[in-house]
Amino acid sequence: MVSLRFLLCFLCVSSVYATIVSHDGRAITIDGHRRVLLSGSIHYPRSTPEMWPDLIKKGKEGGLDAIETYVFWNAHEPTRRQYDFSGKLDLIRFLKTIQDEGLYAVLRIGPYACAEWNYGGFPVWLHNMPGMVFRTTNKAYMDEMQNFTTMIVDMVKKEKLFASQGGPIILAQIENEYGNVMGPYGESGKAYIKWCANMAQSLDVGVPWIMCQQNDAPQPMLNTCNGFYCDNFVPNNPNTPKMWTENWTGWFKQWGGKNPHRTTEDVAFSVARFFQRGGTFNNYYMYHGGTNFDRTAGGPYITTSYDYDAPLDEYGNLSQPKYGHLKQLHDVLHSIEKTLTYGNISTIDFGNSASATIYKTEEGSSCFFGNGNENSDATISFQGESYVVPAWSVTILPDCKNEAYNTAKITTQTSMMVKKPNEAEDTPSTLKWSWRPENMDNFLLKGKGESTQTQLFDQKVVTNDQSDYLWYMTTVKFKKRDPFVGKTMSLRINSTAHVLYVFVNGNIIGYQHAENGKFNYVFEKDVKFKSGRNVIALLSITVGLANYGAFFESKPAGITGPIFITGINGDETIVKDLSAHKWSYKTGLNGFDNQLFRTEAMSKWSVENVPFNRTMTWYKATFKSPLGNDPVVVDLMGLGKGTAWVNGNNIGRYWPSFISSENGCDAKCNYRGAYHAEKCLTNCGEPTQRWYMYHVPRSFLNAEGDNTLVLFEEMGGNPSLVSFQTTRVGSVCANVYEKTIIELSCDRKPISAIKFASFGNPDGNCGSFEKGTCESSKNTADILTQECVGKEKCSIDVSTEKFGAPDCSGAPRRLAVEAIC
Ligand SMILES: *[C@@H]1O[C@H](CO)[C@@H](O)[C@H](O)[C@H]1NC(C)=O
Ligand SMILES: *[C@@H]1O[C@H](CO)[C@@H](O)[C@H](O)[C@H]1NC(C)=O
Ligand SMILES: *[C@@H]1O[C@H](CO)[C@@H](O)[C@H](O)[C@H]1NC(C)=O
Numbered sequence: 001m002v003s004l005r006f007l008l009c010f011l012c013v014s015s016v017y018a019t020i021v022s023h024d025g026r027a028i029t030i031d032g033h034r035r036v037l038l039s040g041s042i043h044y045p046r047s048t049p050e051m052w053p054d055l056i057k058k059g060k061e062g063g064l065d066a067i068e069t070y071v072f073w074n075a076h077e078p079t080r081r082q083y084d085f086s087g088k089l090d091l092i093r094f095l096k097t098i099q100d101e102g103l104y105a106v107l108r109i110g111p112y113a114c115a116e117w118n119y120g121g122f123p124v125w126l127h128n129m130p131g132m133v134f135r136t137t138n139k140a141y142m143d144e145m146q147n148f149t150t151m152i153v154d155m156v157k158k159e160k161l162f163a164s165q166g167g168p169i170i171l172a173q174i175e176n177e178y179g180n181v182m183g184p185y186g187e188s189g190k191a192y193i194k195w196c197a198n199m200a201q202s203l204d205v206g207v208p209w210i211m212c213q214q215n216d217a218p219q220p221m222l223n224t225c226n227g228f229y230c231d232n233f234v235p236n237n238p239n240t241p242k243m244w245t246e247n248w249t250g251w252f253k254q255w256g257g258k259n260p261h262r263t264t265e266d267v268a269f270s271v272a273r274f275f276q277r278g279g280t281f282n283n284y285y286m287y288h289g290g291t292n293f294d295r296t297a298g299g300p301y302i303t304t305s306y307d308y309d310a311p312l313d314e315y316g317n318l319s320q321p322k323y324g325h326l327k328q329l330h331d332v333l334h335s336i337e338k339t340l341t342y343g344n345i346s347t348i349d350f351g352n353s354a355s356a357t358i359y360k361t362e363e364g365s366s367c368f369f370g371n372g373n374e375n376s377d378a379t380i381s382f383q384g385e386s387y388v389v390p391a392w393s394v395t396i397l398p399d400c401k402n403e404a405y406n407t408a409k410i411t412t413q414t415s416m417m418v419k420k421p422n423e424a425e426d427t428p429s430t431l432k433w434s435w436r437p438e439n440m441d442n443f444l445l446k447g448k449g450e451s452t453q454t455q456l457f458d459q460k461v462v463t464n465d466q467s468d469y470l471w472y473m474t475t476v477k478f479k480k481r482d483p484f485v486g487k488t489m490s491l492r493i494n495s496t497a498h499v500l501y502v503f504v505n506g507n508i509i510g511y512q513h514a515e516n517g518k519f520n521y522v523f524e525k526d527v528k529f530k531s532g533r534n535v536i537a538l539l540s541i542t543v544g545l546a547n548y549g550a551f552f553e554s555k556p557a558g559i560t561g562p563i564f565i566t567g568i569n570g571d572e573t574i575v576k577d578l579s580a581h582k583w584s585y586k587t588g589l590n591g592f593d594n595q596l597f598r599t600e601a602m603s604k605w606s607v608e609n610v611p612f613n614r615t616m617t618w619y620k621a622t623f624k625s626p627l628g629n630d631p632v633v634v635d636l637m638g639l640g641k642g643t644a645w646v647n648g649n650n651i652g653r654y655w656p657s658f659i660s661s662e663n664g665c666d667a668k669c670n671y672r673g674a675y676h677a678e679k680c681l682t683n684c685g686e687p688t689q690r691w692y693m694y695h696v697p698r699s700f701l702n703a704e705g706d707n708t709l710v711l712f713e714e715m716g717g718n719p720s721l722v723s724f725q726t727t728r729v730g731s732v733c734a735n736v737y738e739k740t741i742i743e744l745s746c747d748r749k750p751i752s753a754i755k756f757a758s759f760g761n762p763d764g765n766c767g768s769f770e771k772g773t774c775e776s777s778k779n780t781a782d783i784l785t786q787e788c789v790g791k792e793k794c795s796i797d798v799s800t801e802k803f804g805a806p807d808c809s810g811a812p813r814r815l816a817v818e819a820i821c
């Protein structure tokens with residue numbers, strides 16, 4: 001007992017010891033030792049505090065040393081000087097969770113985040129301050145930026161979370177990717193970045209500051225690289241190590257877009273090549289992408305899912321093989337940390353993009369063989385041995401003799417997730433709905449808002465981004481004998497509303513949104529006016545504010561005009577410009593003001609005649625929580641566009657009616673060759689997101705009793721198709737060369753059958769394997785059935801002794817197997 005107590009006390013004292021974080025030209029040093037550091041981005045508001053420990057633990061088990069996050073200013077300071085650090089926004093709790101797991105943290109304060117986050121993380125009230133320009137030498141901006149940055153640093157210091165205080169934070173970041181947009185800011189931009197550096201230094205955090213994508217980062221700021229590949233990056237100072245702060249593991253999704261995928265082989269290749277070329281710090285962006293709950297998605301048109309094709313999927317499950325293949329890479333890199341960070345470096349160029357890099361210390365050597373050629377495999381002769389390095393891959397030999405890892409040879413299973421119906425419901429697919437209309441009479445018939453102006457305003461200026469919704473209303477009068485009364489006229493609206501609904505005299509005449517990748521469009525429809533007063537009511541909706549680009553804060557949102565009505569009557573043409581009419585404004589919708597999404601909201605809901613295809617309609621249903629621990633999703637198929645809440649928690653915007661175009665998907669995805677966001681797309685001709693995005697974290701649900709789902713449907717849809725489901729592993733696959741061992745596992749459920757098995761040169765991918773031109777005569781499926789079926793996991797030694805030796809014309813033989821869970 002005494003000794004245990006002594007030990008505990010010793011630990012508690014040692015944990016408050018300062019860690020000295022510094023750097024030289026080779027690496028970040030921790031307590032004087034150069035380190036190989038592998039880090040992964042997890043943004044705390046994109047999951048729930050209940051999920052954090054598991055996510056961070058999986059990061060650690062995946063071989064990470066550190067977790068990196070931005071700080072989201074607009075979430076923390078939604079109104080000037082009113083702060084929110086509760087729930088998902090509890091930054092300190094998140095950092096302490098990282099500390100508890102024994103990992104380091106990288107804190108990117110910014111406070112510009114980009115991150116496909118609403119307005120890049122800036123509060124809209126900041127934009128609405130007089131004379132404001134973001135990210136330049138603008139006094140008002142600098143004061144606010146300094147105020148927020150200082151507050152965050154003070155908060156973190158108070159909890160002793162910097163490494164210099166014994167805490168987990170080893171690096172801090174000021175600004176973010178400014179170098180990419182700096183040109184248009186001219187000399188002011190250069191002065192601003194110097195000011196940022198000085199301001200950050202003055203905060204005295206005791207750990208190095210980084211500035212990513214900033215070639216002119218003033219010393220002692222460390223400039224670092226972001227991108228899909230960073231092997232060619234050279235820091236701006238010989239004393240700055242080669243650091244990669246954003247290695248994009250995938251890409252984000254946009255409404256109406258397709259699903260991007262970055263292959264595991266290519267992510268691994270980019271990292272291994274970075275370390276081959278002297279890199280020592282790598283951060284995955286994202287390691288867990290998560291969910292853009294509520295109104296946090298940036299944009300415009302960024303989806304609610306921020307899965308990012310990351311090693312941990314949106315729900316926090318392992319995305320295999322990406323997670324496992326990178327874990328193996330991390331283990332190999334860590335095993336040669338000393339050689340990588342202290343060894344003398346020499347390279348051999350074999351031509352045709354093949355090269356060897358040798359790291360040599362007194363104790364021994366480690367080698368990287370790289371092949372950057374997209375088409376042909378390379379055969380490298382080294383110290384009397386011959387090695388085949390597949391096209392677009394890197395082989396790591398920790399002892400310069402034995403291949404421990406090749407980026408293109410995946411020996412981790414592929415897991416295919418499936419959705420299961422909610423077994424807690426008797427009739428899982430039918431929810432009992434009630435409904436009510438959104439009350440819009442004041443706007444549609446009276447055109448009456450909260451304030452009036454004789455001009456069209458940018459939406460941000462009026463709403464302060466307190467809502468997605470803004471009504472613009474005006475009246476047009478025609479005399480009884482006016483020749484245009486009852487005639488067809490045209491209403492033309494130049495619009496930057498992300499989505500625009502147009503009503504005339506209470507009737508909807510149409511809606512529109514920008515084409516993919518565009519910001520503005522012209523709405524044009526025929527309309528007939530009556531004599532007397534006509535009410536034009538325009539509902540402008542934002543779907544995430546712009547988050548990127550020079551001066552992005554001033555990109556317009558809402559109805560910027562001009563707005564015309566035109567009519568032709570014989571020789572007479574009239575053109576009425578309504579832009580400077582008297583416009584009445586109202587922020588938000590009644591149902592939101594009255595919080596109809598709250599479970600306890602007292603309001604009249606009807607179970608009679610539940611309508612389909614009705615615009616601006618509220619729906620409500622109760623459901624039982626699915627049993628078990630598998631992640632819960634809600635399939636919102638059949639709906640148009642709107643917002644969904646579960647037990648009052650906003651699970652995000654939905655838009656399943658926005659279908660991606662038919663073309664541009666690849667049936668086969670070739671990992672070879674440089675990745676870009678238009679490569680390896682899937683989901684053509686489908687809703688951008690059907691299940692994927694509508695994650696319902698378990699902590700939002702009551703395990704016992706009823707749960708409430710509320711929908712606000714804008715466009716009109718059919719809620720009868722909506723259903724709750726769980727996601728779990730449906731089948732697992734392997735596709736590996738002989739002389740490897742692969743483990744198959746169904747996540748604590750037994751493997752039930754072998755669906756496909758072939759040893760030879762099988763073709764295709766998990767779920768669509770086919771026999772190749774050569775195949776073993778042994779019954780491969782029978783062998784695997786014996787070894788795996790009925791077991792939770794099985795380890796397969798892929799050898800010719802076991803599976804036979806088919807003649808594949810000298811090419812290496814592979815085993816492909818698909819097992820059903
Ligand atoms: C931020 O500004 C407020 C005044 O608006 C001031 O009271 C506060 O001390 C400032 N905070 C910091 C950390 O400078
Ligand atoms: C997914 O994550 C949940 C929650 O952590 C866990 O219960 C479940 O076993 C995981 N499933 C898989 C396939 O990893
Ligand atoms: C590394 O290079 C230095 C300087 O050239 C040399 O003195 C040292 O012996 C080398 N070490 C090894 C292990 O080759």
Ligand SMILES: *[C@@H]1O[C@H](CO)[C@@H](O)[C@H](O)[C@H]1NC(C)=O
Binds near residue numbers: 521522561
């Ligand atoms: C309105 O939109 C049309 C079509 O995009 C464009 O030609 C015109 O310049 C726009 N007018 C204004 C004032 O932006």
Ligand SMILES: *[C@@H]1O[C@H](CO)[C@@H](O)[C@H](O)[C@H]1NC(C)=O
Binds near residue numbers: 612613718
């Ligand atoms: C709803 O609208 C869609 C598309 O216009 C149509 O195909 C469908 O039949 C309508 N459903 C109902 C129930 O009216």
Ligand SMILES: CC(=O)N[C@H]1CO[C@H](CO)[C@@H](O)[C@@H]1O
Binds near residue numbers: 213228
């Ligand atoms: C910094 C950097 O490398 N940016 C690139 C990231 O990828 C996008 C999409 O492929 C490129 O457009 C950027 O130049």
